[in-house]
Amino acid sequence: MTGLRHRLHVMMERRFPEKRLFLRSDDQTRFIRLRPATQLMAWSGSAVLIGWTIVATAILIMDSIGAGNFRAQALRDQMTYEERLNVLSSERDQRAAEAIAAQQRFNSALEQISLMQSELLRSEERRRELETGIEVIQATLRRTMAERADAQERVDLLQAALDGNGDVLPGTGGSADAAGTVDLLAAALAETAEERDQIASDAEFALEHAAEMELELRLLQEKNDAIFSQLEEAFTVSVEPLDNMFRAAGMDPDQVLSTVRSGYSGTGGPLTPLQFSTRGGPNDPDAERANSILRQMDRLNMYRIAAERIPFDMPVKAGFRFTSGYGMRWGRMHNGTDFAAPVGTPIYAPADGVVTFAGWSSGYGRLVKIRHAFGIETRYAHQSRIRVEVGQRVSRGDHIGDIGNSGRSTGPHLHYEIRVGGSAVNPMTYIRAGQDVF
Incomplete structure (x- = not known):
């Protein structure tokens, strides 16, 4: 153990020989002995301090560089975020413009539907008037045909009396009154012939007028079909986006309409639903189509009321x-x-x-x-x-x-x-x- 200590002391003497530091004052001189172990400790402490200073400086420099990179990255992220926000703002403005255009189209469709509804009602009234007129003409024609048959029968009876084979009509008074009877029959025959001609003329006029009214009724029916088709297409275009809107919001459209209909107490308005009656007769296809369209009008009107009560619009x-x-x-x-x-x-x-x-x-x-x-x-x-x-x-x-x-x-x-x-x-x-x- 002593030998090892001696060898270590010799090695330190070679590297750090013993030194003395003299301190001189006015009347005396002192010195401080710097042994090898003391010098080694001082050197080691200095080396550690210098190393720590280097490491700390490197850490600070790297942290500064990293912070600069982080700030640059944050700036880049902020710029990207702002660009994305600008894009979203542009898309929002575009969607707002599209929504305004859609609202204008929706209002225009409502106006067209209202006009078409009025036209449809007028067409339906005109069609019923024409049907009534045709029924009156047919009744007149039947009555005219019956009167014509009756007149023809009277003409045949009078003609038989004029041809006379000795027979006379009851109440003529025998042969002494034959001349008067002939004059009477001739006058009656002329009157009957005139009535027959008038009846024939009336019947011909009635037939021609009935043909004209049937043509007008057919043209009116074609016009009604075109109006029905336009209305049905308009409702398909108008109602489908509203159906999709309520479903996209997680709401059942039928339940929404039921709630609005049960709680809505307003009356009147251009879209108030009506019903066309068939008056107890057979089902009229036009009436069924009209009622179907009016039910769609009622659905569209209820949708409009519901949409105004649900926050689908933007607050800003x-x-x-x-x-x-x-x-x-x-x-x-x-x-x-x-x-x-x-x-x-x-x-x-x-x-x-x-x-x-x-x-x-x-x-x-x-x-x-x-x-x-x-x-x-x-x-x-x-x-x-x-x-x-x-x-x-x-x-x-x-x-x-x-x-x-x-x-x-x-x-x-x-x-x-x-x-x-x-x-x-x-x-x-x-x-x-x-x-x-x-």
Whole structure:
């Protein structure tokens, strides 16, 4: 053990020979002995310090480089996100323009349907008048034919009397009155012949008029067929998008119509359904087609009423961008869709309803709640100004407030929620469903 220590001391002496550090003062001189072990420890400490400094500096440099790369990547991601938002905004504007065009086409179709309905009713009345006229002409013709047969019988009787083979008509008074009887028969024969000619002329006129009325009735029937075809096609084009809209929102169209029909108390309007009666006679194909079209009109009218009461429309019309959608966000559930826009941007009611809350609500800030039909409620949070009051009835498109930054908000935006039966659902489900209609 002593030998090993001696060898180590010799090796350190070679590398770190013993040194003395003299310290001289006024009256004395002192020195400090730097042994090899002390020098080794000092050298090792210095090496460790220098190594640590190099490593720390390298770490700081690499972290700075990494942070720069991260910032650059974040900037690139932000630019990509903004480009995507711009594309989505352009698509939204395009869809809004398409929705406006679809609404205009829908209104135009309603006007055409109303005009066609009026034309159809006039055509149906004209057809019934023609049928009544034909029945009157046929009755007149039958009566004329009967009178003609009766007149012919009288003519034959008078002709037989004139031909006279010695027989006379009862009541002539014998041969002494033969001349008077002949004159009487001649006058009666002339009168009967005149009546026969008149009856024949009337019958010929009735036949010609009946043929003209049958031609007019056939042309009218062809016109009615064309109107029916146009109406049926128009309803197919108009009703199918509405069916798809309700199904896309997860709603049963038949149940929606049943609910609206049972709760709707309004009357009148251009699309009020009628019924064509067959008056107890056989089924009329035209009447059945007309009733079918009127039932479709009633369905379209009920759809229109339901669509105005369900939030299919957008709550923001001016320039905006979607910032947060429905779903999990930062580990928490985000129950709505956010529309970012400048402070003061108008907020519109997407459907008819009644305001149930209008005021401050903790994290929501200035909040408006609207109750719609079918157990649907919409919420509009973080407003800068509320423009409605509790109990107020609003219609689709009414200005209900302005976008703001109140409550727990990181910037000016509208937090928009839709709740069905108290449970939050994705608002985009309804907005996408109504894109092709509104």
